[in-house]
Amino acid sequence: MNEQAPGWYPDPAGENQQRYWDGDSWTEYYRPLLPSQTEPSGPQSAYEDYPYLESVTHRRPDVMVTPGTPGGWQSSSAWGTPDEGRESGGTKVFGSGVRSTPGGVAAVASLVVLALLLVTGITWWALSGSREPDTPGPTSGPTGGSGSVTTGTVALGEETPAQVGAGGVWEGALSVDEPVVLIVDVRSDTGAEDLEMTVEDAAGNQVTAGDDRGRELAEELDGSSLDPLVAVSLEAGEYTVVVSELDGFASEFSVRTTEVADQVAMREPTRAAVPSGGYWAGSIELPDAGEYVVDVEDSSSGDPVLLTLDADGRVRGNDDRDPDNEDRNPLLESDFPAGTLVVIVTEWSGDATDVTVTVSES
Incomplete structure (x- = not known):
């Protein structure tokens, strides 16, 4: 070995690399072992060069293999043979074969459905934005809200029957001759409606207001917890008790005033x-x-x-x-x-x- 000229020789410790001999001993320089001749590479040697393709291509139709290659993917008889692609000026056009695969068919169908939904939505939006309603929609309350005002009179120490139309209000005139503390008790006939009450002075200013009396007052003084009840101190003058229904429903009710003497x-x-x-x-x-x-x-x-x-x-x-x-x-x-x-x-x-x-x- 000592007579061998310096140069690159197969590494005695391995067969896939070369090691440099300096004429006296092996150095620490290595390089890959080059093939002695060029081997053909292409479709005909694909399965020899890349053995894993044989298992992959049989389950993945998206791996491109030249048609006719042994072991290349073939569609099942249930779906037919994939298209070869269209020729266009000598250039292969890919994509036609994708539509023939199960995943491709689903993808194309999804795109068609999406396009139809998009067109339908745009058309509906354009038409609904410009179409005038055939009849006016509700303005207040579940029945359209008449906005009507029903009037009556509230007598001190008495119970007054009254009613409010859908979306309307009831106004009861209350006359006070001398300063008084009053409990004003409003109760719906059914107990199902949600009534509201305000007491206004002659100038229309709110003196007091009430909504739900709550559980405790309902238990001790009767009525529904949704019925309003207020205590108010009034000077002599003219007042108005205004009653409405929170959700705009029509309601029949009573107004009772009790003097706190x-x-x-x-x-x-x-x-x-x-x-x-x-x-x-x-x-x-x-x-x-x-x-x-x-x-x-x-x-x-x-x-x-x-x-x-x-x-x-x-x-x-x-x-x-x-x-x-x-x-x-x-x-x-x-x-x-x-x-x-x-x-x-x-x-x-x-x-x-x-x-x-x-x-x-x-």
């Missing part, structure tokens, strides 16, 4: 008689906003329930101050705004009872 003085106990199946109401003017205590003590064996309506229209209540110790007298301690506070007392079983009501600063 009893006055409660700060820190002074007030005797009150709760009638059977009814309630007692008294009012007090709170000089400042702050925390106050409303204390109700039963003088017999009754079970009174306490509710308050403040100047902001909020409802607060208490049933038993200490039910664990069988103390059924209600006690309410809460923040109230300045203004008229209406105190309402009922009896849990609907029985008549006598109570003492005391309001004081906390």
Whole structure:
């Protein structure tokens, strides 16, 4: 080996590379072993050069193999033979064969459907934008909303039947001869409609408004929780009670006004008689906003329930101050705004009872 001329020779440690002999020893220089002759490469040698194609091409029709090549993909008899492609000026045009494959047919069909949907949508949009409606649509409420105004008269201390048309309002004239605190109770005949109420002065300014009375007032004073109920302090003058239905439905209802005649003085106990199946109401003017205590003590064996309506229209209540110790007298301690506070007392079983009501600063 020492007599061999320097040069590139097959690496004695491997058959796929060459190693350089410097005339005395093997160096660390290598290079790939080059073929001794050029071998033909093409369709005829594809499966010898790339054996993996035989398994791939039989399951993937998108691998391009020259037609007629042994082992090339053939379509199943269920789908027919793929097109060879069209000749156009000597250039092979691919794509015609794709439409004959299962995936190609689905793709073409999807494109056709998408195009039809697009054309239909554009046509509908163009026509709907320019077409005038045959009949006018609803303007208010489920039946179109007539916007009608029905009028009536509200009498103090009485119940007034009334009705509101779909999408309309009812206006009841209320005349007050002297300052008074009123509970205005509006109830729908069915309890299913959602009524709203406002009280306006002669100039059309809103004095108070009410929507839902809520669960507590509905349980103690009856009516639906959707029926409005307000307590309001009015000076002498002319007023209008306006009632509408929130969703625009027609409704028949009643308006009942109850004067709160009893006055409660700060820190002074007030005797009150709760009638059977009814309630007692008294009012007090709170000089400042702050925390106050409303204390109700039963003088017999009754079970009174306490509710308050403040100047902001909020409802607060208490049933038993200490039910664990069988103390059924209600006690309410809460923040109230300045203004008229209406105190309402009922009896849990609907029985008549006598109570003492005391309001004081906390």
